[in-house]
Amino acid sequence: MVNSARCSIRQPDHLRQGEPEPPGRQTSQIEHRGNFPSFGMSRSLGSLPPEPAAETVASRLRAVAQFLRRAMPLCQAHTVEFYTRGLWEQLVAVSPETVLEVLGGAGLLRQQQRPLEEAAGTGRAGLWDNCKFSNVFCENSLKLVNVQFFALAAKYHSLPSLEVCTPLEQMLGALSGKQHERCEIKTDEFMNNKKSHEVQKMSELIDSIANFCGIKQVIDLGSGKGYLSSFLSMQYNLKVYGIDSSNTNTYGANERNRKLKKHWGAYQSRARANVRGQVLEEPKDRAVQDEIKCRANINEKLLSTNNSLLSQDQTASSDSVPLEITGAFTDSAMLKTGKQTEPHLVTQTQSDGNKISENTFSLLNILPADAVEAVSSSKCNMELCEEEKEQRKMASIKAKASKSNDSNIYLPLTSYVTAETELRDIITDLEDCIMVGLHTCGDLAPNTLRIFTAKPEIKAVCSVGCCYHLLTEEFENQKDCSPGLWGFPMCRYLKEEGWCCGRNARMSACLALERVAVSQVLPTESLFYRAVLQVIIEECYGVIKSDQHVGKIFSKSSSFVDYVRKSLKKLELDESKLPDSCIMDYYEKYKHRMNELEAFNMLKVVLAPCIEVLLLLDRLCYLKEKDNITWSGLVKLFDPVKSPRCYAVVALKK
Structure with missing residues (x-):
């Protein structure tokens, strides 16, 4: 069970100094509804929108962590080992047909669209009382026993239900005042639909923050091909430095910017x-x-x-x-x-x-x-x-x-950035600026926040992370838990708890629930091929673990036999010892259990937003622990169907 350790709560200045609350200023008050407080809001200085109070964020984080402690075995299971480890019998006590009836077809979409109160048959105050862990997981075997409550609990611990996000429209309205219409460049002329959507939404928020802070310089970490950087410089007349660790990306960004x-x-x-x-x-x-x-x-x-x-x-x-x-x-x-x-x-x-x-x-x-x-x-x-x-x-x-x-310039640079990187060694004319990152991979997203809190020149940050499976975890390898700057966890509470997700769980956090709910597309057959291949590798070749990976062979294969033979060659195993009939025998043996794998993946998809919440609230709690920050929160920037990693961590300094 999770103990009562809390994130360090930063009180407003007037409370720390023992002064009476000034008239018209609203401090955060926690109003309890069941086990969750309401969205306690603390009004920041100036015209910034209300932000989620530190107490509220900490409370939500503890609740998500408590739920995931029971659900983590599902998240940490690897579908490659589904048949070799007997994962269905080990973790689920209901039939795959029951899971698919609740979550398959249009069931998942219905679960997403139904209000929590309606789904639980009760008001929000008594919601979690009806979703006790004993109703979701068996207390003794720890197996999943109630799919309906499982889906409800997962939805309850997702960001839309936790009420800790600031709407983008509210953020833009507060930063910019009255919104003025402006003619936008048609970005879809030189970007795909996904990238065009992301660049337009994020650049509008970045420009509003830059105007609010009175700054013209932007540092784009992990700038990649430079789409965001180019657009910020040309559309919004900002001076942008795009920093990427890849020389290839920097060269490509230069060429693309020249064409743009x-x-x-x-x-x-x-x-x-x-x-x-x-x-x-x-x-x-x-x-x-x-x-x-x-x-x-x-x-x-x-x-x-x-x-x-x-x-x-x-x-x-x-x-x-x-x-x-x-x-x-x-x-x-x-x-x-x-x-x-x-x-x-x-x-x-x-x-x-x-x-x-x-x-x-x-x-x-x-x-x-x-x-x-x-x-x-x-x-x-x-x-x-x-x-x-x-x-x-x-x-x-x-x-x-x-x-x-010459304010509207974009300069791509190549450099590997860590939390200890000295920006002045890269940017000689560094001035007050905003640091941004669009889908920064792995540790670069948390390191962006660390650089922001440490460098006085950086007045604001807007970071959208990605590739959670590439994060480093402090407590993942117990032999190597020496002090250092790890990607996860960041906040004090999860550090004190020694929290560890594991790579498989972080990989699950990248699953796109909204896309699956809309299109019901899951790569079940390719996952099935890989899981059966693992049985063949272990039983016929005695290989339990290997550093080599199969890769994307499924799309290049004409049949299961062809898939197995190409995979064995890539793994440097002698495929001549297996006749086609033997390979097909394995296929026929597990074909009728493909629905188990499909149902198991649906359970992991439903849990994906909860793991992402844990990672994002960890970063937000880290910012709430700092004293030099005026405003910090999560902003939903993108349509999750178009861009599943749609939440930005935003913060401004005093």
């Missing part, structure tokens, strides 16, 4: 062409308006002098007066417009102006400040009044200043 700049140049070229056309049209439009005004003024004066001469003076004004006053009409086309009626001239001028604005608005909206060059002409300047000349002069100065700052 060409794509970007097309927008700029069209914008310049439209702007030049607009500038050249402005004197003509202004001259027509001046002509109309002059006519009106002269007509008014002549009317007061002698009504009998009105018609002659009007004719003269339409032919000669505008030329004398403006002194700039040399275009014969402009002379012809003077013969048009005044209402028609006004309507045409407004229509042309609106048309030009519509054509240039979308392009100008997506360009950096220095993308459009001012078009000047001595001929045009003759029609400008002093006020307009001053306005254009100031605009030109601002454009040159923006260009000289």
